[in-house]
Amino acid sequence: MVRWGNKLLSAGVCAVIVLIAACGTQRAPSSVPAGAESKQPLPAICPQAAPAADASPCVSAGVQQNQQANQSFNDRLPLSAAVAAKAGPVTQRIRDALGRLTAAQRLQVSAVRSALLEGGLLSTDLVISSGWTQAPPHNGVAFGGYERLSVRAAVCAWGTVTVKAIEVDSGGITREGACLPSAGGH
Numbered sequence: 001m002v003r004w005g006n007k008l009l010s011a012g013v014c015a016v017i018v019l020i021a022a023c024g025t026q027r028a029p030s031s032v033p034a035g036a037e038s039k040q041p042l043p044a045i046c047p048q049a050a051p052a053a054d055a056s057p058c059v060s061a062g063v064q065q066n067q068q069a070n071q072s073f074n075d076r077l078p079l080s081a082a083v084a085a086k087a088g089p090v091t092q093r094i095r096d097a098l099g100r101l102t103a104a105q106r107l108q109v110s111a112v113r114s115a116l117l118e119g120g121l122l123s124t125d126l127v128i129s130s131g132w133t134q135a136p137p138h139n140g141v142a143f144g145g146y147e148r149l150s151v152r153a154a155v156c157a158w159g160t161v162t163v164k165a166i167e168v169d170s171g172g173i174t175r176e177g178a179c180l181p182s183a184g185g186h
Contacts, residue, residue: 076156079172087155090119091147091170096119099166100115103163106161121147124146125145127145128142141160143157143160145179154172154179158180
């Protein structure tokens with residue numbers, strides 16, 4: 001036991017204090033006469049950090065692969081041939097109903113909504129938005145929703161309506177469980 005001020009310290013605590021105090025300090029030269037060299041290295045007082053491991057030259061996935069995997073929640077689940085065959089006529093009825101709209105009605109959300117419901121989309125989870133733009137800018141109405149079918153598989157229809165064109169596609173739901181892809185991600 002060693003006394004430090006009013007406290008008694010154990011030998012182990014004293015050794016730790018001495019080692020910590022010695023870390024980072026330079027050693028005094030040994031008392032070896034000039035010209036004579038010591039054959040034995042001096043023992044290390046302070047622990048040294050282990051050298052960092054070299055990076056592996058193998059890369060399992062690139063940045064682009066990781067980004068694509070991160071967006072896979074927007075991939076569509078495939079439809080069976082039987083379900084796709086049942087969805088085909090409904091998708092065509094939707095296309096036909098939209099085709100009967102006048103140029104002015106194609107830009108009105110309420111008119112597009114009525115045509116979509118008439119054609120065979122369900123009102124539940126139907127998403128319709130206007131004013132979307134692409135390069136070059138086009139005004140129009142975008143939509144997505146579930147087709148009315150007598151099968152258990154969810155079939156989605158989505159597309160756009162402009163004064164000049166009507167685009168309607170159908171397929172399975174996204175892996176996330178919706179008809180329209182999400183803008184999500186990290």
